[in-house]
Amino acid sequence: MNITFDAVPIIADKITGIxxxxxxxxxxxAKLFPEDNYKYAFFTSGKSGRIEKAGxxxxxxxxxxxxxxxxxxxxxxxxxxxxPYSMFFGKNSDITHFFNYIVPPFVHGKKVVTVHDVVYKxxxxxxxxxxxxxxxxxxxxxxxxxxxxxxDSEFSRMEITKYxxxxxxxxxxxxxxxxxxxxxxxxxxxxxxxxxxSLEIDGEYFLxxxxxxxxxNLVRLIRAYKIFTRHVQNPPKLVLAxxxxxxxxxxxxxxxxxxxxxxxxxxxxxxxxxMTPLISGAMAFVFPSLYEGFGMPPLEAMACGVPxxxxxxxxxxxxxxxxxxxxxxxxxxxxxxGLYRLYKNPDLRKNLSRMGLERARLFTWEKSAEKLHKIYxxxxxxxxx
Numbered sequence: 560m561n562i563t564f565d566a567v568p569i570i571a572d573k574i575t576g577i578x579x580x581x582x583x584x585x586x587x588x589a590k591l592f593p594e595d596n597y598k599y600a601f602f603t604s605g606k607s608g609r610i611e612k613a614g615x616x617x618x619x620x621x622x623x624x625x626x627x628x629x630x631x632x633x634x635x636x637x638x639x640x641x642x643p644y645s646m647f648f649g650k651n652s653d654i655t656h657f658f659n660y661i662v663p664p665f666v667h668g669k670k671v672v673t674v675h676d677v678v679y680k681x682x683x684x685x686x687x688x689x690x691x692x693x694x695x696x697x698x699x700x701x702x703x704x705x706x707x708x709x710x711d712s713e714f715s716r717m718e719i720t721k722y723x724x725x726x727x728x729x730x731x732x733x734x735x736x737x738x739x740x741x742x743x744x745x746x747x748x749x750x751x752x753x754x755x756x757s758l759e760i761d762g763e764y765f766l767x768x769x770x771x772x773x774x775x776n777l778v779r780l781i782r783a784y785k786i787f788t789r790h791v792q793n794p795p796k797l798v799l800a801x802x803x804x805x806x807x808x809x810x811x812x813x814x815x816x817x818x819x820x821x822x823x824x825x826x827x828x829x830x831x832x833x834m835t836p837l838i839s840g841a842m843a844f845v846f847p848s849l850y851e852g853f854g855m856p857p858l859e860a861m862a863c864g865v866p867x868x869x870x871x872x873x874x875x876x877x878x879x880x881x882x883x884x885x886x887x888x889x890x891x892x893x894x895x896x897g898l899y900r901l902y903k904n905p906d907l908r909k910n911l912s913r914m915g916l917e918r919a920r921l922f923t924w925e926k927s928a929e930k931l932h933k934i935y936x937x938x939x940x941x942x943x944x
Contacts, residue, residue: 560935561668562588563652566599567630568659569616570609573802573828575770576855577675580711580735581658582616587736587928589620597621600648600655602630624648637663638696654935656709660694662701669938672705673733674698676715676852676873678774680722685774685850687805702726707934709733711853712874731934734877735853736924742862744916745839754836758826763795765898766841766865768834768856769848771811771825772804776847776870776888778813783847783894785817791902795842800826838863843901843908846875847888854878858922861915866908868897878922882914 564585568578589597599613603625613623626647636642643665644655650667657663658673679686679694686694702708708729710716720727745751755761765784769775777799788794797819814823829837838844844860847870854875857867861882869875870888879885884900884907887893901908 560595560939561598561651561653562595562935563598563600563624563648563655564621565655565657565659566601566613569599570601570612577659577673579855580673580675580853583736583738583924584658584733584927584931585621586616586618587924588932589618591925591928592932593620598624598652600624602626602628602633602647604629604632633663634661638693641665653939656931657701657705660701661697662704664704666704669706670704671707671709671934671938672701673709673711674702674715674719675711676850677718677722678850678852681718682774682850685772685805690805699723702729705729706938707731709931709934711735712877714874714877715852731930733927733930733934734922735855735858736922736927737855737858737862737919738924739862739919742835742838742859742919744864745836747836751836751840754833755840757833758798758800758824758829758837760796760798760824760826760840762793763842764798764824764840765795765843765845765868765901766838766860767797767799767801767845768829768838768859769801769846770804771799771801771807773806773809774849775804776849777810779888779891779894780845780847781810781813781817781819781823782891783898784823785819786891786895787898787902788819788822790899794822795902796822796824797845798824798826798837798841800829800837802828834859835863838865841865843868843898845898846870847886847894847897848872848875849888851875857883858919862919864912864916866901866911867915868894868901879915880918882911882918884911 603609641664644663645667652668654669656671662672679691784797843866845868846857851873867883871885872888884897886897
């Protein structure tokens, strides 16, 4: 098979969860099924280093197919005028997979699109305006153009079906994986100390990793942490590691209102190589999100052997199973009780650590790639028939 992967998510200045998902799946596909031909397709105009960045993930098994045109300009124009994608990337692909919701017009061959979630429908107030506009104007057309819609969880399959029932037969669930070579318990205390020092963290800490934005439920987490600190002498810090997202000002304001500036730490950007030591050094990982299509951060924490507190919302129970402390996302008291349970009970932390490590091994990029490859074969066999 000649398979093209739209590489926009992996050439971004800062790779988000969508980009890491694409990297995990495409690298595993190329490794497991080397008999197929693979390409990363992307625009290069406007940003330097994109060819080198894509090449660093492509390795020997994935080729590069790039155009000097502006991707930003193409996406803007093609929203209103159906400029053919094949003008820039040719007609040699049997399948082109778009990992970030949008299928442009006139793509040659079969088309697969990953729709990670429909948070813009469920919680529109938490989505950045331009992202919401892109999805409102483009997602339905993309799902119509696509031959198969891939999503990360049964929860997201049901959500897509709820809002777009006409496309329910096209949907296939392909869970994400976790790189257990990258995310694993850090056994070198000096490495953890070095990373903590670089991020100005001292002592024990609870850790959140993700975008600083409303749907991650950080306002309730901070309120819960405030309650927790009233019952504990020298409480662990609360470390929030992530880029600023949409409508995040209230989160920072609340920390100042509660005079928690010395106890709630917003880190600077955390390099990829520092993430595993940062997670491994935490007393517990906290992720009481309101809405997730999959929820990679808790899975990565479990792979590092760190006990997890998460909410019972959306896809998170699918990911964590019974290997985490589950709280009510809408109850500040419930989140606070969860923090206190983890803090006071070292045996609970130890058991969750062991169970989480076992759980994480169920989610591999190889399993994810095998499911995708089966979908690709299904598409081409259907074409031949």
